[in-house]
Ligand code: OGA
């Protein structure tokens with residue numbers, strides 16, 4: 001297999017209008033990437049946080065896995081999602097299906113057609129994925145856009161007092177529910193955040209590649225700032241969340257067929273708006289393994 005196309009191609013990086021995001025052109029992902037191309041894509045990713053590769057309507061699940069492995073090892077999908085999926089003849093543990101499509105009375109993927117509230121993926125584990133890659137196979141005629149916020153900017157724009165207050169605080173990330181608010185199998189309902197079960201992460205982290213500080217919130221539901229009274233924790237989290245999700249830190253992805261979006265799960269959060277449940281949306285996702293922060 002020749003990789004001539006990529007060996008000389010300059011990678012085009014077009015920033016998108018918003019607080020993060022860039023579109024990448026000039027990369028042929030059906031070929032192995034040269035070191036130079038991979039480095040250019042990685043540098044663009046570090047700078048722009050979310051990358052969009054547009055117009056790749058024919059990727060298979062294996063192609064998405066091969067693309068994702070350019071940037072690290074892959075994690076298995078989260079517990080309780082997409083098992084024994086009718087969509088594949090052979091199970092692919094690296095692939096999470098995000099879809100509202102129902103086959104033989106069973107949803108073939110996660111998140112349905114309703115809103116997925118702001119979150120980063122799988123932060124309830126000790127080493128969450130550093131990236132997620134989401135590829136659009138079927139999209140509804142309207143709705144289902146995905147919004148991202150830039151958590152470097154959210155951090156940078158906090159008041160000096162608030163930065164100081166949160167500098168050494170950590171937060172518990174609730175493992176019991178997914179981003180659509182559904183209780184995961186095997187978890188009990190918990191209504192007291194001081195009893196939340198899940199990984200504990202600092203509220204402020206230094207990104208291992210960019211070396212810049214970012215706010216790390218995970219998801220709001222069930223979150224608890226260790227060591228504070230419940231009331232103080234709730235007030236602090238409400239303030240941080242209201243700030244981090246201001247429109248000035250956002251960019252929204254309006255999906256086209258064949259879009260592949262790769263986001264940095266450490267310094268961005270995302271949400272998915274609802275769409276008409278009588279229409280179909282089918283996406284494949286991979287998770288690129290995290291590195292210790
Ligand atoms: C995800 C997710 C958003 C979307 O796959 O992690 O949040 O737009 N999906 O489907």
Ligand code: MN
Pocket residue numbers: 119120121179270
């Ligand atoms: Mn997600």
